[in-house]
Amino acid sequence: MTAIHAMERHHMTGEPPPRPAENFDEVIEVYFAEIRRYAARRLGPEAAADATSQTFLEAFRQRRRYDPDRGHVRTWLYGIATKVIGKQLRTETRALRARARVGPDRDGDEHADRIDDRVSAQSLRGELAGAVASLPRGQRDVLLLVALADLSHEEVAAALGISYGTVGSRLSRARTKLRKALGGTNPMLTLEKQHG
Amino acid sequence: MDEIQMVRDLYPEPAPPSAQVIAREIAQTKAALTEGPKGRSLPRVRWGLWGMGGLVAAGAAAAVAIATVGGNSPSPSGPGGVKLDGKSAFLVAAYNAERQPTGNYWHANVVSGQSYIIRAKTGTYAVTGAASESFHWSGAKKGMGESFNIRDLPVHPLTAQDAALWRKAGSPSTLRVWSGDKYLTFTTQAQKWRVTGPEVGTDSRGGGTFLDGRSAQDMEKFPTDPAELTRLYLSDRGDPAGLKHLTPAQRAGAARLPYTPAAKVSRVSSILGSPIPSKARAALMRALAAQPGIHEIGRDTDPLGRQGIALATDAQTITATGEFGNPKEEQGTYSTRAVLIFDKKTGALLSRQEELVKPGGRYAEMKPGFIIEYQALRSAKWTDAKPVLPAEPPSFH
Numbered sequence: 184m185t186a187i188h189a190m191e192r193h194h195m196t197g198e199p200p201p202r203p204a205e206n207f208d209e210v211i212e213v214y215f216a217e218i219r220r221y222a223a224r225r226l227g228p229e230a231a232a233d234a235t236s237q238t239f240l241e242a243f244r245q246r247r248r249y250d251p252d253r254g255h256v257r258t259w260l261y262g263i264a265t266k267v268i269g270k271q272l273r274t275e276t277r278a279l280r281a282r283a284r285v286g287p288d289r290d291g292d293e294h295a296d297r298i299d300d301r302v303s304a305q306s307l308r309g310e311l312a313g314a315v316a317s318l319p320r321g322q323r324d325v326l327l328l329v330a331l332a333d334l335s336h337e338e339v340a341a342a343l344g345i346s347y348g349t350v351g352s353r354l355s356r357a358r359t360k361l362r363k364a365l366g367g368t369n370p371m372l373t374l375e376k377q378h379g
Numbered sequence: 380m381d382e383i384q385m386v387r388d389l390y391p392e393p394a395p396p397s398a399q400v401i402a403r404e405i406a407q408t409k410a411a412l413t414e415g416p417k418g419r420s421l422p423r424v425r426w427g428l429w430g431m432g433g434l435v436a437a438g439a440a441a442a443v444a445i446a447t448v449g450g451n452s453p454s455p456s457g458p459g460g461v462k463l464d465g466k467s468a469f470l471v472a473a474y475n476a477e478r479q480p481t482g483n484y485w486h487a488n489v490v491s492g493q494s495y496i497i498r499a500k501t502g503t504y505a506v507t508g509a510a511s512e513s514f515h516w517s518g519a520k521k522g523m524g525e526s527f528n529i530r531d532l533p534v535h536p537l538t539a540q541d542a543a544l545w546r547k548a549g550s551p552s553t554l555r556v557w558s559g560d561k562y563l564t565f566t567t568q569a570q571k572w573r574v575t576g577p578e579v580g581t582d583s584r585g586g587g588t589f590l591d592g593r594s595a596q597d598m599e600k601f602p603t604d605p606a607e608l609t610r611l612y613l614s615d616r617g618d619p620a621g622l623k624h625l626t627p628a629q630r631a632g633a634a635r636l637p638y639t640p641a642a643k644v645s646r647v648s649s650i651l652g653s654p655i656p657s658k659a660r661a662a663l664m665r666a667l668a669a670q671p672g673i674h675e676i677g678r679d680t681d682p683l684g685r686q687g688i689a690l691a692t693d694a695q696t697i698t699a700t701g702e703f704g705n706p707k708e709e710q711g712t713y714s715t716r717a718v719l720i721f722d723k724k725t726g727a728l729l730s731r732q733e734e735l736v737k738p739g740g741r742y743a744e745m746k747p748g749f750i751i752e753y754q755a756l757r758s759a760k761w762t763d764a765k766p767v768l769p770a771e772p773p774s775f776h
């Protein structure tokens with residue numbers, strides 16, 4: 184079975200996910216591309232393959248400890264990936280610095296317009312990247328699981344083995360720090376403040 | 380727009396790698412799962428940020444394309460296929476050996492044969508003589524039954540090329556060959572399964588006894604740690620259980636014999652032909668591969684024409700003198716190695732065979748890789764239903 188077929192089977196037909204202890208090959212086939220995407224966003228393309236492979240090796244070791252009651256296989260894998268990535272702080276910081284310099288590689292007028300609306304997209308990115316880089320690891324992990332992996336608070340809690348309340352407080356602190364870092368430069372945030 | 384969305388924008392979607400790149404990385408990750416004991420250093424691997432290397436060894440010899448890496452999933456082929464060296468391919472086979480199911484009845488169907496050289500005026504060719512097929516099945520528990528049957532197989536040319544030379548020589552139906560210390564005559568006539576008589580028969584109340592007298596439950600407790608298996612089966616001291624049938628004097632004698640790599644291969648092949656649990660099977664394969672004098676050699680083919688991943692011993696030189704009345708053409712020096720071939724998809728043992736490495740002496744006209752003698756497992760597995768004797772004889776080449 185190719186990875187694509189495996190994914191289609193699980194994501195499009197709603198079939199139950201593979202169980203790590205029983206069919207780890209299928210776990211790899213279904214989730215490899217997704218976890219790799221997450222790793223590539225956080226670490227950059229060069230380190231992504233290694234980190235992803237490392238994530239699945241780690242997951243394989245722990246496969247008997249996977250508890251379906253505590254969350255989906257996907258959530259579990261994001262948790263392991265996050266820990267693997269967390270060991271590569273320097274790579275992540277480097278990737279963030281690179282991100283601060285270059286704009287998003289997307290086409291589309293709408294997006295370009297939105298960026299133009301900002302006072303200075305470039306400096307904004309730099310400050311945001313710097314702010315993300317200076318977040319404590321726990322807060323950064325929560326923030327990026329929400330922002331990049333679209334995990335719910337419950338899922339982040341399960342992935343990182345922390346309580347629901349801790350997810351909320353870390354996310355709130357992270358957002359406050361980012362807002363402070365950007366506060367002076369982003370009219371959108373000012374607007375939000377007025378509404379809020 | 381909120382911070383979450385801004386962070387999302389800060390991390391643009393990277394250009395997705397091609398499906399082939401993903402497929403290759405998936406296959407390499409699966410292969411890496413077969414890594415040996417933790418902490419073993421693999422200096423030549425490309426991956427391995429924390430010393431847990433992947434298996435993309437540099438300068439790999441005998442690269443083979445992995446057709447499948449686990450379960451029955453067909454793998455990426457063509458440009459997306461994974462090239463692994465013999466070592467990695469073997470580890471994949473070992474990995475797959477861990478996932479084979481069990482059932483109610485175990486059976487082992489073994490084909491064995493010995494090659495003989497026929498020096499015909501029309502050209503020298505090789506035949507397989509003294510060939511036979513055995514079929515042993517046993518219920519998982521005592522009372523489920525047990526049976527052992529044998530049939531002699533007709534003498535037959537070893538390879539398609541040998542078959543052509545045999546036809547050129549007039550397709551002789553009886554062949555007289557030199558066998559160590561005497562001449563033997565074989566015929567090309569097919570034989571039936573022997574179901575009664577000496578050495579064979581069925582015990583409907585038997586079953587439940589496996590390797591060295593273990594019960595199926597004991598088999599489940601077979602060690603799965605390569606170090607423990609090495610101590611039990613691959614060190615000179617050895618496991619006394621394997622020598623149970625010998626007298627104390629014989630046992631002492633056996634203990635004094637050097638435990639050569641070829642003897643280890645032979646020992647392991649007999650264990651792998653028994654229903655040891657898949658985890659133990661995989662661990663034993665890995666333990667054997669780690670032995671000095673034993674190497675992964677990549678792909679090889681057994682006498683039944685099945686391709687697999689092989690382990691081999693270093694070559695051993697053999698010299699035949701005129702002793703025992705060897706005719707002149709049977710004398711001289713050649714070297715051989717013991718080879719174990721495993722199915723890549725299931726990790727099952729396919730064959731133990733002795734192969735020619737350096738031609739010479741009685742095998743002067745044969746090529747390296749020529750199979751001198753073998754025991755091939757035509758089938759060895761658990762089934763739910765009671766096994767039946769295969770009617771069709773095995774097909775060669």
